[in-house]
Amino acid sequence: QVHLAESGGGLVQAGGSLRLSCEAYDQSVSSNTMAWFRQAPGKEREFVAVISWSGGTTYYGDSVKGRFTISRDNAKNTVYQQMNSLKPEDTAVYYCAAQLGGWSTTMETYHYWGQGTQVTVSS
Numbered sequence: 001q002v003h004l005a006e007s008g009g010g011l012v013q014a015g016g017s018l019r020l021s022c023e024a025y026d027q028s029v030s031s032n033t034m035a036w037f038r039q040a041p042g043k044e045r046e047f048v049a050v051i052s053w054s055g056g057t058t059y060y061g062d063s064v065k066g067r068f069t070i071s072r073d074n075a076k077n078t079v080y081q082q083m084n085s086l087k088p089e090d091t092a093v094y095y096c097a098a099q100l101g102g103w104s105t106t107m108e109t110y111h112y113w114g115q116g117t118q119v120t121v122s123s
Contacts, residue, residue, distance in 0.1 A: 002027045002112040004096050009117030012086055016121070020081040022096030022114060030074035033099040036081050037107060038092035038119075045095070047105040049081060059105065063089075086121045093118050 008020040020036070035050040049060045049070040058070050069082040079096055094117050097110035104110070 002029060002032075002098050004098060004112055004114035006094065006096050006114045006117040009094060009119045011120045011122065014086060014088055014121055014123050016086050017082070017084045018086065018119060020083065020094055020096075020117060020119075022079040022081075024077045024079075024098065028074075028077055029079075029098050030077070033101075033103055034070075034072060034079045035097050035099070035105070035110060036070060036079075036094060037097060037110075038090075038094045039116075040089075040092040043092075045107055047107065048094070050103070050105055051079065052103065057103075061105075083119070086119075088121045088123045091119060091121050 003025040006022050012018055031053045036048040037045050038048050039045040047061050051058050051070045055072045067085045072079045096114045098112040099110050
């Protein structure tokens with residue numbers, strides 16, 4: 001069983017930056033594909049970014065390409081998301097997730113989820 005804990009969310013002005021962290025407990029995620037999703041009020045959870053187990057391959061949702069960067073440190077069992085040029089429409093609860101195998105941007109294929117961290121971007 002993998003437990004994930006996100007941190008780093010907060011309130012930031014438009015154009016600002018935040019760095020989210022997702023630390024895994026109780027089990028290593030060094031061999032897992034990891035991803036970030038987000039859910040805004042009244043909307044469905046959407047894919048943000050995914051990273052392969054080695055960190056060598058990444059992929060982003062269209063709305064965050066060029067602004068967000070996903071990375072990982074397997075020695076620390078932690079995944080990060082650097083978010084730059086934030087916009088009010090980035091306001092959401094951000095969740096990290098771990099997949100047991102494969103590569104996917106589909107929420108339903110992820111087996112473990114954190115509790116989420118709130119990001120609020122003011123205009």
